[in-house]
Amino acid sequence: MCMCTVEKKGNLFILTLTGEDEHRLNPTRIDAIRSALNRIRSDSTSHSCSALITSAQGKFFSNGYDLAWAGSSPDKIRLMSSKLRALVADLISFPMPTIAAVTGHACAGGFILAFSHDYVVMRKDRGFLYMSEMDIGLKIPAWFMALISCKIGDPVVRREVVLKAKKLTAEQGVKRGIVDAAYDSAEETVKGAIELGEKLTQKGWNKQVYSENRKQLYKEILDQLGVDETTDDLNKVSIAASKL
Amino acid sequence: MCTLEKRGNLFLLTLTGDDQHRLNPTLITSLLSALSQAKAQSTRGCALITVAQGRFFSNGFDLAWAQSAGSKQGAQERLLHLVESFKPVVAALLNLPMPTVTAVTGHASAAGFALALSHDYAVMRRDRGVLYMAEVDIGLSVPDYFMALFKEKMGAASARRDLLLRGLKMKGDEAEKRGIVEAAYDSDGEVREASVRMGEDLAKRKWDGEVYAEIRKGLYPELSAMLGLATKVFASPRL
Numbered sequence: 069m070c071m072c073t074v075e076k077k078g079n080l081f082i083l084t085l086t087g088e089d090e091h092r093l094n095p096t097r098i099d100a101i102r103s104a105l106n107r108i109r110s111d112s113t114s115h116s117c118s119a120l121i122t123s124a125q126g127k128f129f130s131n132g133y134d135l136a137w138a139g140s141s142p143d144k145i146r147l148m149s150s151k152l153r154a155l156v157a158d159l160i161s162f163p164m165p166t167i168a169a170v171t172g173h174a175c176a177g178g179f180i181l182a183f184s185h186d187y188v189v190m191r192k193d194r195g196f197l198y199m200s201e202m203d204i205g206l207k208i209p210a211w212f213m214a215l216i217s218c219k220i221g222d223p224v225v226r227r228e229v230v231l232k233a234k235k236l237t238a239e240q241g242v243k244r245g246i247v248d249a250a251y252d253s254a255e256e257t258v259k260g261a262i263e264l265g266e267k268l269t270q271k272g273w274n275k276q277v278y279s280e281n282r283k284q285l286y287k288e289i290l291d292q293l294g295v296d297e298t299t300d301d302l303n304k305v306s307i308a309a310s311k312l
Numbered sequence: 313m314c315t316l317e318k319r320g321n322l323f324l325l326t327l328t329g330d331d332q333h334r335l336n337p338t339l340i341t342s343l344l345s346a347l348s349q350a351k352a353q354s355t356r357g358c359a360l361i362t363v364a365q366g367r368f369f370s371n372g373f374d375l376a377w378a379q380s381a382g383s384k385q386g387a388q389e390r391l392l393h394l395v396e397s398f399k400p401v402v403a404a405l406l407n408l409p410m411p412t413v414t415a416v417t418g419h420a421s422a423a424g425f426a427l428a429l430s431h432d433y434a435v436m437r438r439d440r441g442v443l444y445m446a447e448v449d450i451g452l453s454v455p456d457y458f459m460a461l462f463k464e465k466m467g468a469a470s471a472r473r474d475l476l477l478r479g480l481k482m483k484g485d486e487a488e489k490r491g492i493v494e495a496a497y498d499s500d501g502e503v504r505e506a507s508v509r510m511g512e513d514l515a516k517r518k519w520d521g522e523v524y525a526e527i528r529k530g531l532y533p534e535l536s537a538m539l540g541l542a543t544k545v546f547a548s549p550r551l
Contacts, residue, residue: 205523227432
């Protein structure tokens with residue numbers, strides 16, 4: 069089953085999560101995304117400057133981990149966590165600017181996936197940014213917190229996102245300084261991402277230097293990616309799965 | 313010195329009396345006992361609200377008690393004792409398995425300000441009362457865990473600098489504008505009502521208290537580490 073496609077548009081690579089489902093982050097989907105990123109990485113050697121845009125079809129950008137698939141199996145939970153951490157490592161070391169065109173709901177792991185990109189643009193007519201963990205009774209791992217801490221500078225907004233589990237629209241995200249721009253529709257959002265991508269590629273940046281600088285900027289995240297202390301928390305994960 | 317009342321889903325912690333609610337061994341013990349009680353009685357969907365009677369929220373450590381030791385060394389030892397024994401109060405608030413709101417009903421100074429800041433949310437009066445870190449004016453250093461509290465709860469470096477290095481006495485409107493309190497209200501009655509409303513709204517979410525506390529500690533990792541609060545890892549499922 070095809071889970072994502074990659075389209076080349078000039079210097080830009082557009083990775084789209086396909087299908088009308090919730091784009092849950094199970095090992096199969098994560099592998100598909102990582103494999104697409106690998107292809108882009110090797111393709112881009114012929115261009116000095118490219119940019120990545122990640123988008124999705126349907127009502128969801130991504131609703132996070134596939135808790136239904138994992139059930140209460142500790143091995144499955146650990147596998148999903150380890151794969152997502154590897155994907156985030158890929159994105160943080162990616163040799164070009166990255167833009168998340170959030171065309172639908174981005175929840176929990178999906179929120180993390182969006183914010184693993186350098187820039188986040190989003191549609192304003194529907195969809196929420198939502199760290200749902202508090203509402204479903206799941207502890208947030210330290211590496212998620214490190215990412216949130218690096219990408220959301222204001223402790224008041226971090227508290228709102230993490231401790232209040234607030235569902236933020238694109239406009240609310242822009243007002244709080246966490247979303248770069250809000251657009252009227254999914255199509256407009258992708259167009260906006262493309263415009264931003266083109267502006268960034270015009271700078272002619274060196275890919276390796278961009279990657280290294282980003283790794284330094286988000287070193288705090290990379291330092292925490294080696295472990296997920298919550299994947300032993302079996303009881304909580306099965307409580308969450310039963311709430312689905 | 314302080315009382316704990318349960319009203320529906322809300323735990324109401326009140327600093328009693330018309331005095332400055334100075335943090336001395338007696339009040340600190342009383343606070344620890346109240347927080348321990350709230351923790352023991354906590355259920356899903358409750359919240360803590362901390363208020364004070366009189367003109368003061370709390371004016372900080374009981375320096376008069378420290379100085380009544382008789383000698384300079386004795387006073388220093390007593391002050392250090394207060395700094396150390398207040399740490400568990402901040403830790404208890406950080407560990408509390410429910411959302412916490414404080415209505416800063418009067419002046420909150422030094423350790424009193426830290427007490428307010430140890431809550432998840434704060435509301436304040438605009439007509440009276442200031443937030444004030446007096447240490448720079450009276451010549452006392454600020455404990456490391458107060459610094460961590462400021463750093464992790466207050467994003468604006470300029471606000472931290474103005475409060476800590478300039479001894480700024482911040483009133484409600486400015487505190488609201490700079491994001492240090494959620495909102496400022498026109499009177500004592502209004503700010504208390506607002507804190508209860510906020511507590512009820514948070515309690516309505518019916519969050520699992522244990523998970524809430526773990527996420528809170530994850531949100532303030534430096535402070536948690538400094539207070540010796542390990543985050544729990546549930547290693548064995550309940551069969």
